[in-house]
Amino acid sequence: QVQLVESGGGSVQTGGSLILSCVASGFTHDTYMIGWFRHAPGKEQEGVACITDKGNTDIADSVKGRFAVSRDNANKTTYLHMHSLKPEDTAVYYCAADADAPVGVPKTWTQNPARFEYWGQGTQVTVFS
Numbered sequence: 001q002v003q004l005v006e007s008g009g010g011s012v013q014t015g016g017s018l019i020l021s022c023v024a025s026g027f028t029h030d031t032y033m034i035g036w037f038r039h040a041p042g043k044e045q046e047g048v049a050c051i052t053d054k055g056n057t058d059i060a061d062s063v064k065g066r067f068a069v070s071r072d073n074a075n076k077t078t079y080l081h082m083h084s085l086k087p088e089d090t091a092v093y094y095c096a097a098d099a100d101a102p103v104g105v106p107k108t109w110t111q112n113p114a115r116f117e118y119w120g121q122g123t124q125v126t127v128f129s
Helices: none
Strands: 003-007 010-013 018-025 033-039 046-051 057-059 067-072 077-082 091-098 123-128
Touching: 003 091, 018 033, 018 091, 018 123, 033 067, 033 077, 046 067, 046 077, 057 067, 077 091
Parallel strands: 010 123
Antiparallel strands: 003 018, 018 077, 033 046, 033 091, 046 057, 067 077, 091 123
């Protein structure tokens, strides 16, 4: 069965960097899209970055210029590169997979997390000042 496993979370000081990894297994193809979401206590879940199998990406406005997303299809791993971290970036970060393989990142992907059929268990990121 499909599994997504995140790693790389931890505690970091304001202004620091972290790279989260998401390893996918169980897919019979590589044409799935990966989205990164985060959920902070008392806040709604938020999509932060998305990447297709062809490398098309979208970064949410709230993290644009600080976060980036990349993908290594050979190793079935997607990365969320987070820089200039702020306390408001504190959240549990999840990767999720959409097996429908859109050609480009759909404009509404952040508002439609239900299109992602598979989700990882999440990894905690804590940014302290």
